[in-house]
Amino acid sequence: MIVMAVAMATVAVAQTDVPLSDKQSQEVMAQLTEAAMGMKTMQCRFVQSKVSTMLAEPSVAEGTMHFVSPDKMRWEYIMPYAFALVVNGDRIVKVTDGQAEVLDGKSGRMYQGMVGLIMGSASGKKLFDTTVFDVVMYDDDTFWRAEMTPKRRDMKRMFSQLVFRFDKKTNGISRVEFKDAGGDVTSIRFEDIKLNEAIGEKVFAE
Numbered sequence: 001m002i003v004m005a006v007a008m009a010t011v012a013v014a015q016t017d018v019p020l021s022d023k024q025s026q027e028v029m030a031q032l033t034e035a036a037m038g039m040k041t042m043q044c045r046f047v048q049s050k051v052s053t054m055l056a057e058p059s060v061a062e063g064t065m066h067f068v069s070p071d072k073m074r075w076e077y078i079m080p081y082a083f084a085l086v087v088n089g090d091r092i093v094k095v096t097d098g099q100a101e102v103l104d105g106k107s108g109r110m111y112q113g114m115v116g117l118i119m120g121s122a123s124g125k126k127l128f129d130t131t132v133f134d135v136v137m138y139d140d141d142t143f144w145r146a147e148m149t150p151k152r153r154d155m156k157r158m159f160s161q162l163v164f165r166f167d168k169k170t171n172g173i174s175r176v177e178f179k180d181a182g183g184d185v186t187s188i189r190f191e192d193i194k195l196n197e198a199i200g201e202k203v204f205a206e
Contacts, residue, residue, distance in 0.1 A: 018139040025137040035171035042067045044193040052184040086206045093206040
C-alpha cells in the first residue's frame, strides 16, 4: 500500500509539469500574447528574491510596479531600500533616496536592457520571439510555464535562462525568474495585480 501511494504521488507530481507539444505551445503562446495585447495598464506589488553564490542567505526586496502600455513604467523598491526606475517614453530616470538622475549615454543603454526585460515581464508582450530565444512551454499545474534560453551572444552574457509563469485563469504574468550566466537566480513574484485601472500621469513625472 505504501509503495502504491508513493507511486501515485510521483505520477501526480509528474502530471503537473508536462511539456507541451509544438502545436499546444503555439496555441498557448498565442492566447498569452492576445491577453497581453488587451492589457492597457497594470499595477501591483512585487516581492523579489535573489539567490547568489556571494550571499549566505537570499536577499529579499519588496516594491510596487505601475505600467501603462506601451512605454510608461515606474518600478519602485520600498524595502529594504528606496530606489525607483521611471520610464516615460524614451526618458529613463533613476531615483535614489529622492534624488532623480536622467540616464543617457552608456548608463542609459545599460538600463534600457533592464527596462525592456522588466516591461516585457510585466506585460507579457514580445516575450516569445523565437529569433532571440529557444522557448519550451510546460503545463505547470495552475500556471503556463515558459522556459526561455537566449540565442543571441549579448543575451547569453547576461542570462543562461529566463522562466516565466502565467496564471491559467487570467493568462497574466505571475512569476519571473532570471538565471544569470554566473549562476545567480533572481525571482520576482507579482501580487495584488490590478489591470486596466486608471493610473495618473504624476506617477511617471520625475
